[in-house]
Amino acid sequence: MKLNIDGLLVYFPYEYIYPEQYSYMLELKRTLDAKGHGVLEMPSGTGKTICLLSLIVAYQKAYPLEVTKLVYCSRTVPEIEKVVEELRKLMDYYAKQTEAKNDFLALALSSRKNLCIHPEVSALRFGKEVDGKCHSLTASYIRAQHRSNPSQPVCQFYEEFDAVGRQVPIPPGIYNLNDLKDFGRRKGWCPYFLARYAILHANIVVYSYHYLLDPKIADLVSKELAKKSVVVFDEAHNIDNVCIDSMSVNITRRTLDRCQTNVETLQNTISRIKETDAAKLQEEYRRLVEGLKEANVARETDMYLSNPVLPDDILQEAVPGSIRTAEHFVGFMKRFLEYLKARLRIHHVVQESTPQFLKDIYEKVCIDRKPLRFCAERLRSLLRTLEIADITDFSAITLISHFATLVSTYSKGFTIIIEPFEDRTPTIANPVLHFSCMDPSIAIKPVFGRFQSVIITSGTLSPLDIYPRILDFRPVTVASFTMTLARTCLCPLIVGRGNDQVAMTSKFETREDFAVIRNYGNLLLEMSAIVPDGIVAFFTSYIYMENIVASWYEQGILENIQRNKLIFIETQDAAETSMALEKYQEACENGRGAILLSVARGKVSEGIDFVHHYGRAVIMFGVPYVYTQSRILKARLEYLRDQFQIRENDFLTFDAMRHAAQCVGRAIRGKTDYGLMIFADKRYARADKRGKLPRWIQEHLTDGSLNLTIDETVQLGKQFLRQMAQPFRQEDQLGLSLLTLEQLQSEDMLQKIAQIAQQA
């Protein structure tokens, strides 16, 4: 249908539209008009993606000078593919309606591992191996050698692309990863480099967060994106953790040992090259003396290593004299390495700030701050000069050099924690140096600064005001949308007590309590008797899950449950888990019914949808707090308190509730879907926890369902499930939660829509 959104003609590829979608687009349009940033929350399963795509595409078509590009960031490869499919639907609709030739170029970008078509390289299993092998076939010096010595292998796909691919633009259309590969195969061009080249003039780019947030990758891939782009972060409820991870470094004893061998290899290579080809080192030295940037070598294939700090923070100076020659630099790295080794040899936990670290390193091994800042840059130059083909082995020294550059560049927002052993095993020495970023706004700041509109959206962003605070930006629109429903298809219940009136909670003091575990078991048992098909249960951690399941086994609860349903368990092993998932779905499919025991923050809770009969009930056992004793977390909480005035408890609760909401949200993936959401912990009834759930869940949480016992839950659940199991046709939804164009344009509907968006 064709919509008129605030004066903009939007093509929407479906016959019907949800009222909240219309409202969402209105809000989005205002954000784009104002050229500002926005935070938008809308429940999962209400079609966020298509709203975003159809509105922004329409905007691009209407004002091609205002918005030149849409950068759509998602989390995983399947999600990226989903977005591209939606986009394809939209473009087909455009083609049908306007009958004009499509001149839109949209493509997905992923790592070499997902895009490589070289027969040998693409057979490798790990991403790092693929990258390393690719580099060893496409680096500029390898190709130079190939010219003089044709027996040196190179990648024919890249050669072909380099020869002709750049002149001929890729024809407009929608390309997902497989389309790119097919196209590459047809033409004999490397799809990865083709995609990287094509994003510069594509209208829509879909890729992962890291390509924009991680400075190591962003500098290579996203450097030349225009300012007039709209950036969308979908499923962004974890964006702060992504930012933090991209700037943090963990160093173990093993890293250092591997780094030691790296340094030795470097030293040997240097002395060998000095004998055979001293001119090369001379040339590099000359360049460094003159402070020349590597302008002549802006070859994309060589840009394998990049600076870990943000582009604004890279010192634009000549490399300091103390690490100019190759030997001196290797000596420098050796000293740094030995210093780190000595630091890791401690017997107690140390936490210090970056200035303290820098001072100590100057006193112990006379290393100044400035050469440290150039460490990553210098290493890159050296590896290039030495023409080391297999870069994969050098990951350890690269990591160390990143650490050196980061630690000397940022004096605030970072902390260094050295732990001699893990908390659980104090007798086994396993020293780790955590260089941890505490401020997510550091990594994301350039994104907000560079692009005119950044949209952060997800199904669970509540409380909305905390994201602008921890990411440190000023949004022009902040809005949360609820789901309009023709029937209440979600039923959140808070179970606080067992039938014996013992409070149910995963609080630390009582989590080992026999009665609590038994009550949890009874709850699951009762639910397994009344809920059809699939039940998903989430625990707060793997250890807790193991404890409880072991205890259920002893008490015979598991046996009773298995009379009703099969039980599957998520483990830390990815292959095992996907196997369990597959069997779980099979059991749901054939009517046997199954229970999946999984963990909040695990793989299942984040990426897997349980549509329809795959998840008729979700049970959240306990409140999924993070492990609060971790020193990194403590440091971060302290920082949040001092810098952003966010109290520890507020942040912890916020974090726990966003994960709880993520978990229970897995079951409802659309308006025809229905499911029970059972929060099994009495603490959920408190206002501070309940208030942090997304609005679309809170709305259905009545006072009557706040502190239930197990049999009350069973009663309510039974009733709800029976009601929901009645036939539900599309006509029932029409006019209420599903609108045709005429219905949308009626006066009172427009008024209703205006109320949907609640400005936070």
Place this chain on the structure above:
Amino acid sequence: MDDQGCPRCKTTKYRNPSLKLMVNVCGHTLCESCVEMLFVRGSGNCVQCNTPLRKSNFRVQLFEDPAIDKEVEIRKKVLKIYNKRELDFSTLKEYNDYLEQVEDIVFNLTNNIDVERTKQIMEQYQRDNKDIIQKNKAKLTREQEELEELLLQEQQDSEQKRLETLQEEQRQLQTKRKNKQALLDELESSRLPAAVLLAQHKDRAVQLETQIEKQKQNVKPANIFSTGIMMGQTVSFASVSRVEEVLYVYQPLCIDAYGPPVPELDQLGRLGYLNHVCTASPQDQAGGYTSGLACHRAIQDAFSGLFTL
């Protein structure tokens, strides 16, 4: 790490965890007991390279690689002489050349290349630059100064925080004590039954608790957003409690402006006031601003007080 050991007596760290390895200027290791035994007289030759050594120069080995210990030792010595700062040079390039020269000297001394000549160069340099060396002895480099400053600030901050929490705790303790004393006094002197007094006391205690809680919440907003906007308001997440009372009725404010009547806001456009006012950009309008608002206010300003009394 455990396989480190003394090359002479072959003891390893694994067998004797309290083993202390020592290193001298030549960069070769010996364990503490071997040092005691071989250098009873205070001096002797290195077992491995025959360099004459003094016992007093033995240091505990800090690093796994004794060569690093040696290098750091040499480097510290060299840096004492070569202590020019960046400010002493006119260009960055010269400074970098100087740095490289220093690095060369250290490299040569550690790897025993041209030791004699290098030492000569050093002495020559020391003679030539006596004044500067003296002058720079006490001075820190700019970077170190920065670091010191940061450290100082950090210390002050944590100290202040500690004091604040301490004061806060004491204040709370005091109020609690006072409250208790008041109860005892009342029980002693008042004629009311004890149960009532106790109930009153309980109420007061609860109030006090909530007050303390509230104070804790009022963390001082000392920071601003990157955009320069003060983070004034502390945001509470609790839903607003419903107030049960008669609804407030709004009565429009009546101000005598002592001037000609100001046209209504929605008439401004029609009367042509807006013709020469710059129009609001879409950014402004997103927040609810219209150019009429500013115009209206300006006219109010201009008109007020035009009639003198």
